[in-house]
Amino acid sequence: MSAAKNVYLFGGGKADGDEKMKNLLGGKGANLAEMAGHSDLRLPVPAGFTITTEMCNHFFQNKGKFPPGFDKEVAAGLKHIEKIMNHKFGDPDNPLLVSVRSGARKSMPGMMETVLNVGLNEKTAQGIIKSTNNPRFVYDAYRRLIQMYSDVVMEKAEGIDPAEGQGIRQQLERELDKMKRARGVKQDTDLTADDLKQLIKIYKAKVREVLGKDFPEDPMEQVWGGIRAVFQSWNGKRAISYRRIEGIPDEWGTAVTVQSMVFGNMGDDSGTGVAFTRNPATGENVFYGEWLPNAQGEDVVAGIRTPYPINEAGKTEHTAALPSLEKQFSKIYSELHAIELRLEKHYHDMLDLEFTIEKGKLWMLQCRVGKRNGPAAVRMAVDMVREKLTTPEEAVTRITPAQLDELLHPIIDPAKEKITATFLKGLPAGPGGAVGQVVLTANDAVEWTKQGKKVILVREETNPEDVEGMRAAQGILTARGGMTSHAALVARGWGKCCIVGAGDMHVDMATRQISVKGTVVKEGDWLTLNGSKGTVYQGALPLIKASGENPDFVAFMGTCDKVKKLGVRTNADTPQDAKKAREFGAEGIGLFRFEHMFYGEGADRPLFLLRRMIVSKTESERRKALEELFPYMKDDVKKTMEVMDGLPVTFRFLDPLLHEFVPTRQDERQRLATDLGITSEEFSKRADNLHESNPMMGHRGVRLGISYPEMTEVQSQAILEAAAELIQAGKNAKPEIMIPVTSTVVEIEDQKKLIEKVYEKVLTKFAMPKSKLALVVGTMIEIPRACVTADKFAAQCDFFSFGTNDLTQMGFGFSRDDIGGFLPKYLEKKILPADPFQTIDQEGIGELIKMGIAKGRAVKPNLKIGICGEHGGDPESVKFCHKAGMSYVSCSPYRVPLAKLAAAQEAAADLLKAKAPAKPAARAARPAVKKAAVKAAVKKAPAKKTAAKKAPTKKAPAKKAVARKAPAKKAAAKKAPKKPAAKGKKR
Ligand code: PEP
Numbered sequence: 001m002s003a004a005k006n007v008y009l010f011g012g013g014k015a016d017g018d019e020k021m022k023n024l025l026g027g028k029g030a031n032l033a034e035m036a037g038h039s040d041l042r043l044p045v046p047a048g049f050t051i052t053t054e055m056c057n058h059f060f061q062n063k064g065k066f067p068p069g070f071d072k073e074v075a076a077g078l079k080h081i082e083k084i085m086n087h088k089f090g091d092p093d094n095p096l097l098v099s100v101r102s103g104a105r106k107s108m109p110g111m112m113e114t115v116l117n118v119g120l121n122e123k124t125a126q127g128i129i130k131s132t133n134n135p136r137f138v139y140d141a142y143r144r145l146i147q148m149y150s151d152v153v154m155e156k157a158e159g160i161d162p163a164e165g166q167g168i169r170q171q172l173e174r175e176l177d178k179m180k181r182a183r184g185v186k187q188d189t190d191l192t193a194d195d196l197k198q199l200i201k202i203y204k205a206k207v208r209e210v211l212g213k214d215f216p217e218d219p220m221e222q223v224w225g226g227i228r229a230v231f232q233s234w235n236g237k238r239a240i241s242y243r244r245i246e247g248i249p250d251e252w253g254t255a256v257t258v259q260s261m262v263f264g265n266m267g268d269d270s271g272t273g274v275a276f277t278r279n280p281a282t283g284e285n286v287f288y289g290e291w292l293p294n295a296q297g298e299d300v301v302a303g304i305r306t307p308y309p310i311n312e313a314g315k316t317e318h319t320a321a322l323p324s325l326e327k328q329f330s331k332i333y334s335e336l337h338a339i340e341l342r343l344e345k346h347y348h349d350m351l352d353l354e355f356t357i358e359k360g361k362l363w364m365l366q367c368r369v370g371k372r373n374g375p376a377a378v379r380m381a382v383d384m385v386r387e388k389l390t391t392p393e394e395a396v397t398r399i400t401p402a403q404l405d406e407l408l409h410p411i412i413d414p415a416k417e418k419i420t421a422t423f424l425k426g427l428p429a430g431p432g433g434a435v436g437q438v439v440l441t442a443n444d445a446v447e448w449t450k451q452g453k454k455v456i457l458v459r460e461e462t463n464p465e466d467v468e469g470m471r472a473a474q475g476i477l478t479a480r481g482g483m484t485s486h487a488a489l490v491a492r493g494w495g496k497c498c499i500v501g502a503g504d505m506h507v508d509m510a511t512r513q514i515s516v517k518g519t520v521v522k523e524g525d526w527l528t529l530n531g532s533k534g535t536v537y538q539g540a541l542p543l544i545k546a547s548g549e550n551p552d553f554v555a556f557m558g559t560c561d562k563v564k565k566l567g568v569r570t571n572a573d574t575p576q577d578a579k580k581a582r583e584f585g586a587e588g589i590g591l592f593r594f595e596h597m598f599y600g601e602g603a604d605r606p607l608f609l610l611r612r613m614i615v616s617k618t619e620s621e622r623r624k625a626l627e628e629l630f631p632y633m634k635d636d637v638k639k640t641m642e643v644m645d646g647l648p649v650t651f652r653f654l655d656p657l658l659h660e661f662v663p664t665r666q667d668e669r670q671r672l673a674t675d676l677g678i679t680s681e682e683f684s685k686r687a688d689n690l691h692e693s694n695p696m697m698g699h700r701g702v703r704l705g706i707s708y709p710e711m712t713e714v715q716s717q718a719i720l721e722a723a724a725e726l727i728q729a730g731k732n733a734k735p736e737i738m739i740p741v742t743s744t745v746v747e748i749e750d751q752k753k754l755i756e757k758v759y760e761k762v763l764t765k766f767a768m769p770k771s772k773l774a775l776v777v778g779t780m781i782e783i784p785r786a787c788v789t790a791d792k793f794a795a796q797c798d799f800f801s802f803g804t805n806d807l808t809q810m811g812f813g814f815s816r817d818d819i820g821g822f823l824p825k826y827l828e829k830k831i832l833p834a835d836p837f838q839t840i841d842q843e844g845i846g847e848l849i850k851m852g853i854a855k856g857r858a859v860k861p862n863l864k865i866g867i868c869g870e871h872g873g874d875p876e877s878v879k880f881c882h883k884a885g886m887s888y889v890s891c892s893p894y895r896v897p898l899a900k901l902a903a904a905q906e907a908a909a910d911l912l913k914a915k916a917p918a919k920p921a922a923r924a925a926r927p928a929v930k931k932a933a934v935k936a937a938v939k940k941a942p943a944k945k946t947a948a949k950k951a952p953t954k955k956a957p958a959k960k961a962v963a964r965k966a967p968a969k970k971a972a973a974k975k976a977p978k979k980p981a982a983k984g985k986k987r
């Protein structure tokens, strides 16, 4: 290990590393190197060095020991900083101070530790006082170091776990408060240099008293303590929790960056801030950020002070009176604005920046791809494609399924919201609506949620320790903190509804209640949040699903359509579902299940007729029932095709489990018996005869059409006549007939004869040529035997649609309705990686599918092939379908956008792999607020980067392991359900 390079230098226009080295240098280290050293950037970055993530792993694998020679690398790193910054570490006359910061591959905001002002001691403090002539600033920095160091290095890294409120940081905080009270001042900034000098003495004594050790005066001891503590914080409680939630592997480790300090708290000509190249909450293309004069970075992000807006454009009604950086320091603002433009052009993505102004000089401390919520992410992707800042292929890889899902997420019913008085206002940090009962601690949020309650986590200020509670809560509300506070960042990353900085709220932990201008809300009371507007309402307002009418969403779907190769249809059984699916961009219906018409509103009569058909004994009884059923079928079919005008609609023949439809209620049985003219004893006999031991493998699907050809005939007639009527009326109906649960091609041959006869009759009846109404007949492939003999099927079929629900059932031999009994153990013991009914088992079922496709296409190279099992909406499975060469996937309406995204991402991955796209033209159409700085700024040539970055695709959180347990079929027959416990119903 010692032979390897463990320390990477940056600063002075050069860097050892670059942005592509995130795995080794962490996101922060890699981006600092890029900003400092890339020839297109060379930004003012304080010099520093980054210790690799590999060293973090070494540290843990060797019980905290570093390899020989590493100390020399660190010493050389310090020398490098000294040379560039012109200060010397530990030199009492001209001391260098450094920060020691964490930085994992993927940003984990606030989850690990940082130590600032390292290198300060009694002697170096005097040196800085001499050079700055600012004793107050120096003593303030010193007392901050003691506070941070004792907390992070001497307590947390040592594994000391003090009682609630007894941590060294809190104890020192109390000493600070005591001092403020004694001096009769409110703000830290009101304390004088002498006060702070005295406070340092008090701090040191307290550290000795509480931790039994002295605060180390030796700068080298401090820097090593800092490095160790940052590594240790990789395994701190909150970092571990965050990793579990985000699925970040433990073995990634964190890098450590040691960097020259620059100070934003050196007086009124100094300051610090956090900014985004675009608004991370709305996606608007306006430079957005927050800053504080005379402050250190932690003051902005820790949510202790509500920060000021960076520019006039970013002002809200809450912040209108606060001074913007743009007004206060217009030159620095222009410089910063110019830099953010260069950076965005360089990375072609929205960035999150940290900067500090030290005595009028701007320093860039960090840049990374900025977290954003779903609506913002989609808007940015659409805008950046329009601005030619990014390609459509790159844009689609930037959106995660969860982010897209956010656009489809609930919002407060606008009609109700309009007439409800706003209780409280804050900053809109995370979008959408949330309703829940108030809890005041993260633990309660977790506990109450476990009990099945919906909660809103309400806190005075944001705190990264609350991460688990934030995750569990429906929404988060805090009294303090800005849009860049930890809570806001974390919530935004999760797309969670969040409001911060609701300054009128007071949280009283003692009485466990909150109050807003005299109105009290107790723990357990209901609140509703609108995280898109920052408004809070008392009580529980109704939430409604968002629609697909958002113009950014529509444009983004257009981008996905451009990139993807796979078609995306929907599974819809009613005109209403079909309409919704069209709104979401469905390109047809891949599965219309006839069963739907037998439950739900208006289903009484069709259900009665179906039941009559099922218990019929003779063909004439059955035909009579079917004849009566016919108009209902035709009506449903026609209305659905009307909605889908111009798009194909695949009608799947009835595939019910027959006995489930037999009523159990005596009065219903009697009504049917009377209708059929039979005794109730005879009825019971017929019903008993329908019982099957294993109905999933029983008299269903095509088998019904084989036994009762009249069923096939009537359904075909309903479909084809409905289509003919629509066509005659000038519509473009495109029906497809799909035969389910087939295992041999002879079944298809048998059924096709019946269908073709009906087709001829319909053409004659409507005097319609074949060219106007094509007959398209295909099959579902749901049985392994069908996969194996797919070549034979292909000769008879116009299309295949993989019914992966049944194919998984038959392939595994797992009952789709009973898997809940054993799946949890399978997942727990890692016998299966995921529920195979949710994500295609590529190793087994996937191979069957591939075989089916290969055999089918060997006979018919252009055979249309789709999937209509539940997997058609699962992003991983959609990607598999793309790779397998399917023509389309079909899924429920709300999953259509996610399927489109997954299909586009997979197509983009193919393209990006095949060729590194030419760098898009560096033309950015930006609004006025951007323009002023552009001219001054963009002197440099456009970035030369060629390889397009692929944004990490967040894996959707593991879905609930237990499969939906369908009502037990046997029990269903006894329990007399109101609606039949039909197979189709539970899907
Ligand atoms: C399937 O088996 O995948 C399918 C779509 O059919 P059903 O769920 O109706 O059995």
Ligand code: MG
Pocket: 740, 782, 803, 805, 806
């Ligand atoms: Mg099926």
